[in-house]
Amino acid sequence: MQGYDKYAHEPFAVTVDLAVLTLREGALHVLLVERGQEPYRGHWALPGGFLHPDESAERAARRELAEETGLADVSGLHLEQLRTYSEPDRDPRMRVVSVAFAALLPDPPEPHGGSDAAEARWVPYDKAGPLAFDHDRILADAHERVGAKFEYTCLATAFCPPEFTLGELQQVYETVWGTALDRPNFRRKVLATPGFVEAVPGAARLTGGRGKPAAVYRAGTATALYPPLLRPSREGRPA
Amino acid sequence: MQGYDKYAHEPFAVTVDLAVLTLREGALHVLLVERGQEPYRGHWALPGGFLHPDESAERAARRELAEETGLADVSGLHLEQLRTYSEPDRDPRMRVVSVAFAALLPDPPEPHGGSDAAEARWVPYDKAGPLAFDHDRILADAHERVGAKFEYTCLATAFCPPEFTLGELQQVYETVWGTALDRPNFRRKVLATPGFVEAVPGAARLTGGRGKPAAVYRAGTATALYPPLLRPSREGRPA
DNA sequence: GCAAAAGTGTTTTTCTTACACCCATGC
DNA sequence: GCATGGGTGTAAGAAAAACACTTTTGC
Numbered sequence: 001m002q003g004y005d006k007y008a009h010e011p012f013a014v015t016v017d018l019a020v021l022t023l024r025e026g027a028l029h030v031l032l033v034e035r036g037q038e039p040y041r042g043h044w045a046l047p048g049g050f051l052h053p054d055e056s057a058e059r060a061a062r063r064e065l066a067e068e069t070g071l072a073d074v075s076g077l078h079l080e081q082l083r084t085y086s087e088p089d090r091d092p093r094m095r096v097v098s099v100a101f102a103a104l105l106p107d108p109p110e111p112h113g114g115s116d117a118a119e120a121r122w123v124p125y126d127k128a129g130p131l132a133f134d135h136d137r138i139l140a141d142a143h144e145r146v147g148a149k150f151e152y153t154c155l156a157t158a159f160c161p162p163e164f165t166l167g168e169l170q171q172v173y174e175t176v177w178g179t180a181l182d183r184p185n186f187r188r189k190v191l192a193t194p195g196f197v198e199a200v201p202g203a204a205r206l207t208g209g210r211g212k213p214a215a216v217y218r219a220g221t222a223t224a225l226y227p228p229l230l231r232p233s234r235e236g237r238p239a
Numbered sequence: 240m241q242g243y244d245k246y247a248h249e250p251f252a253v254t255v256d257l258a259v260l261t262l263r264e265g266a267l268h269v270l271l272v273e274r275g276q277e278p279y280r281g282h283w284a285l286p287g288g289f290l291h292p293d294e295s296a297e298r299a300a301r302r303e304l305a306e307e308t309g310l311a312d313v314s315g316l317h318l319e320q321l322r323t324y325s326e327p328d329r330d331p332r333m334r335v336v337s338v339a340f341a342a343l344l345p346d347p348p349e350p351h352g353g354s355d356a357a358e359a360r361w362v363p364y365d366k367a368g369p370l371a372f373d374h375d376r377i378l379a380d381a382h383e384r385v386g387a388k389f390e391y392t393c394l395a396t397a398f399c400p401p402e403f404t405l406g407e408l409q410q411v412y413e414t415v416w417g418t419a420l421d422r423p424n425f426r427r428k429v430l431a432t433p434g435f436v437e438a439v440p441g442a443a444r445l446t447g448g449r450g451k452p453a454a455v456y457r458a459g460t461a462t463a464l465y466p467p468l469l470r471p472s473r474e475g476r477p478a
Numbered sequence: 479g480c481a482a483a484a485g486t487g488t489t490t491t492t493c494t495t496a497c498a499c500c501c502a503t504g505c
Numbered sequence: 506g507c508a509t510g511g512g513t514g515t516a517a518g519a520a521a522a523a524c525a526c527t528t529t530t531g532c
Binding site for chain 1: 334
C-alpha cells in the first residue's frame with residue numbers, strides 16, 4: 001500500500017459481473033444478456049457493468065441487478081461476492097478487473113425487462129453455452145460456491161418465495177446439488193436446526209395437484225447450519 | 240459488461256493487500272509494515288501494492304509477498320483470494336479498489352528484510368493494533384476464512400514445514416482456532432483421511448526435549464477433508 | 479380404489495467424544 | 506523414578522443413512 005504514485009497512472013477499469021441464479025420449473029437458470037457490440041458480439045454473457053465513481057462493488061452489483069431484472073426491490077436479495085477476476089488478457093480490448101457476484105432469486109421475479117438495449121433472458125444452467133470472456137468460469141464458480149454454502153448455511157431459502165413447503169426447499173437443494181435426497185431425513189435435519197425455518201400456523205398448500213397438502217414455512221432468522229447438511233457425493237469436490 | 244465507454248474514463252487504482260499469517264512459538268503472527276508516508280504515516284498496515292499493468296492480482300500478490308518477506312521461492316506457498324474491498328472512502332486520497340489475499344507460511348521463513356524502505360515486522364495476531372485503512376477488517380476476515388477452511392480442507396499443512404509431527408499439526412489447529420483438541424481423536428481423524436498426511440518412513444523427532452520421539456509426516460496430496468473436522472465451539476460462528 | 483405427495487417411525491451404521499491407559503525419552 | 510509428550514484402546518453418545526409405513530388429497 002506504500003508507493004502510491006508509482007503505478008497510480010496505470011489505471012484499470014473495474015466492473016462487476018453477476019451470476020444471477022434462480023429456479024424455474026425445477027431447473028437451475030441463470031440470467032444472461034446478449035452482447036450487442038464487439039468483442040463477443042452476439043454471444044451471451046453475464047450481466048454486469050462498470051463501477052460508478054462513488055459506489056462500492058456491492059452497490060454496483062445491486063444497481064446492475066435492479067437494472068437488468070427490472071426489479072425495484074432487490075434490497076432483501078442475497079448477493080454474495082465470489083471473487084475478483086483480473087487476468088490481464090481476460091478482455092481483449094483493455095485491462096478490466098472484474099468483481100464477480102452470485103445473486104439468488106426466488107423463482108423468476110418477473111420475466112424481467114432490462115433497461116439496457118441488449119436482450120436479457122433466463123437460460124437453463126446446463127444450456128448456458130460458451131459465454132463471452134471468462135464468464136463460463138465465473139458461472140461455474142458461482143454454482144460451486146452456492147452449492148458449498150448450502151452445506152453449512154441456511155442460504156437455500158433465498159431461492160424460495162416468502163412462504164414455501166419443505167418439499168419445495170428440498171427441491172432447491174436437489175436442483176442445486178444435482179442429487180436426490182431422502183425426504184424423511186431432510187425434514188428432520190431442517191426442523192432440527194433452530195431458526196432455519198419457522199412454521200406458518202394455519203397454512204397448508206397443495207403442491208402437485210394431488211397428495212396431502214403440505215405445511216407452509218417461512219425462512220427463519222438463523223444463518224448458520226450446524227451440524228452441516230453435507231452433500232452425498234464426495235467425488236469431484238474442490239478444495 | 241456492455242457499455243464500455245460509459246464510465247471507462249473513471250479509472251480506479253487497483254491494489255492487492257496481503258494478510259500473511261505464520262506461526263511463531265505457538266502463536267499466530269501476521270506480517271505488518273510501517274507506513275512511511277501519509278495517510279496513516281507511522282501506522283502499521285498490511286503489506287501490499289499496486290497491480291502492474293501486465294499481471295493478475297494473484298501474480299501481484301506473489302510478487303509483493305516475495306518483496307516484503309525477502310523470499311525468492313514463494314511459488315509453493317498457499318495464497319488465497321479473500322475478497323475485494325471497494326468502499327469509495329476506504330482510502331482518503333483516491334479511489335482504490337483492493338483485492339485482498341491471505342497467505343500462509345510455515346514458521347518465519349526468515350526474519351525477512353523487505354526490499355521496500357518501510358519497516359516490516361512479524362506481529363502477534365492479538366497485538367496487531369489498529370491498522371491503517373480497513374486493514375483490521377481484512378485481517379479479521381483472513382483469520383476467519385483460514386479457520387473455516389481448516390474445517391473441510393487440508394490447508395493446515397501450509398503452516399507446517401515440509402516435515403512435521405502430528406503434534407505440530409495439532410498445534411496449528413489449536414492456535415488458529417484458539418481451542419484445545421483431544422490428541423487421540425485428532426490423530427485418528429487426520430490419519431483416517433487418505434492423503435492428508437503421509438508418513439516419512441524411518442524418521443522420528445524429539446519435539447519438546449522430553450517425551451517419546453514423534454513420527455514424522457509430510458503433507459499429502461489431498462486437498463479436501465471429508466468428513467470435515469469441525470471446530471468445537473459453535474458460538475460466534477459467522478454465516 | 480389408486481396414485482401422488484406429505485409426514486412419522488425405526489433400525490443400522492458411522493462418526494464423534496470423552497476418557498483410561500501404555501510407551502519412550504530426558505533428567 | 507517421574508515428568509513430558511507420543512501413541513493405543515474402548516465405550517457411550519450423537520448423527521447420518523436406509524427404508525418401512527401411515528396420512529391426506531385428487532381422480
